[in-house]
Amino acid sequence: MLYIWIMNVLIVDDNEIARDALSQIAGRIKDISITGECADALQAYNLLQEKPVDVVLLDIEMPGMTGLELTRNLEKGPVIIFTTSKREYAVEAFELNVADYIIKPVTPARLIQAIDKARDLLESKEEEMTISDDEFIFIRDSNIIKRLRLDDILFAESMRDYVKLHTAQRFYAIHNTLKAVEERLPAARFLRVHRSYIVAIDKIDTIREGVIVIQEKAVPVADAYRAALNKRMNVL
Template identity: 85%
Template sequence: MNVLIVDDNEIARDALRQIAGRIKDVHIIGECSDAMQAYNLLKEAHADVILLDIEMPGMTGLELTRNLEKGPLIIFTTSKRDYAVEAFELNVADYLIKPVSSARLIQAIDKARELLDSAGEEMKVNDDEFIFIRDSNIIKRLKLDDILFVESMRDYVKLHTAQRFYAIHNTLKTVEDRLPDNRFLRVHRSYIVAVSKIDTIREGVIVIQDKTVPVADAYRSTLNKRMNVL
């Protein structure tokens, strides 16, 4: 896994390098002190993951993420919680608060690795009962009834089941068009849920098997009608 560290604070970069450098299969391809330097580097070098600060002189980490239409997974590393909502709207892999502990960074890297390992999968809908996931030369059959919800994450879409998730390199709109609309419903710009799997709806979130999915205001009325909420 190729990792790029981007932070205007040298001490923060050193700390991240020391932790990440000890994780098996992680290769630090470089360090940048500002976002523009990272943007230019990424034109020539390949990174799977960026450990990215948010508040930096010139271009911010949020702005860099928006300018990377396709590319590395983003793990934000910042001293402030204020940007969390905006960050996750960009579908980043994780959001770490400084000082970043070894355990928390390892968790974030493992999460990114799982997503990358599933990146070769593609989706085909054969009928109303199955989705076929292509992983290299192997085609896996996934029952629609096993899908709890679908989550968009930058260049990937994650199909969540009770046991695991499958990540495919596609857009949420493409997945939405292929899933039967009598069983699945968009409830947020980044989420589609299996209506029959909804346990409760409270305080703007859907709960499905102890997992929470946000409901955007624009979709709440449609959800209520679909659920026949009185």
């Protein structure tokens, strides 16, 4: 029998019309189940403590607690997709490693794109990572342990309660902290360059204006890590 994974989605918005519109659009997307609606972030927080969901469609400006504050208070929570009429919170939102940021009015095509991102994150989320030696790591993917060559890892990116290991072909999401991943990756080959990023030193192509480029992917370098990076690369 073919198993179909249904994503449970919670809608959080203080505007009833906006909630209804999102519910109608999301309800027509394949493999989506709307499990609830909340009119404010505090109500959503309390609900999520009792009934975890996969994805939250979350407004930002709401009375009492904002969507940003809710996201910060969810230690190990669902994938967040912000749906808001405000553009000015985008930078702050993505620093929280949300899946997407949609400007209202939400269209079916745009919501499908965001849901696809959320689905990719959820389906690739790994439960465990172990180091066997200096050449491989083993990751648990849907109860199947897979071997991933260290040489294939380009960089690691923190995403709230999990870490994305980027390769040239795809990424793997490890359910862990970046600090824990950093401790397990060989220090001779990998270096922390930002609070949210670890890079493979031998995969760096260029560094310019505070940005590392690895196979056309940009990784920011924080000032606090710049000296260590230059030292490791023997930059003159």
